[in-house]
Amino acid sequence: KAGVTQTPRYLIKTRGQQVTLSCSPISGHRSVSWYQQTPGQGLQFLFEYFSETQRNKGNFPGRFSGRQFSNSRSEMNVSTLELGDSALYLCASSLEGLGITEAFFGQGTRLTVV
C-alpha cells in the first residue's frame, strides 16, 4: 500500500512569508500528527488531527496551525516565518493515534527560511 506522502520535499522561503505543507496519510488512517525536527531540539510535537478534529497540540506559537480534511489529508501552515522555523517537518499517520497504534512517517518537508 502507498506510504505517507509529504509535499513539497524541499522549500525555501523568506522571513515574514507564510508556508503551507501537505501530508497524505495511508489510506484508512484517521490520525495525522506533525513534528518539527531540528538538530538542537530533536523531535518536537506540533499537533495531531483525528477525523478532522485537532486532538492534541504541542507548545508552539499560534503562527503554527493545521487542519485535516474529510479524506484525512492534512495541511499545516506557518505564518510570518522566522529563521528559527527552518527545520524538517515530519508527518505521521496511524490508525488510532501515535501513542496507540504503529505510526508511519513521511519523508518530511525540509523548510529553509532565509
Next chain:
Amino acid sequence: AQSVAQPEDQVNVAEGNPLTVKCTYSVSGNPYLFWYVQYPNRGLQFLLKYITGDNLVKGSYGFEAEFNKSQTSFHLKKPSALVSDSALYFCAVRAQGGKLIFGQGTELSVKP
C-alpha cells in the same frame, strides 16, 4: 510530566558485536513505549513497542527491547550488529492525551 531520555548521543560498535541503545522514561501510570529508527534523509520507521505483557519485546530487523519497570528503562538491543544498522534511533513514550514524546535520539555507528 512525561519525558524520555536517551543518555548517549552516539554509540559505536563493531560489526558482529552486540549493541545496546539506552532509554529511560518518566511517566505516570503504565508506560506505552516505542522505538523508531531514522535513516538519512528519511522519515522515522517503527521498530517495536511495549504496551503490556512480556518484558522482552521483539521487533523488526532483529531488534529487541527490554522493559524494566524498577529502573524505568527500555533499552534497545541487538545480538549482532550490522553496518546497515547505522542510523539515528529514537525512544518514545506515550504522553497524556495520546501524543508521543520522543527522546533526543542516539546516533548508532556500526563499523566493519
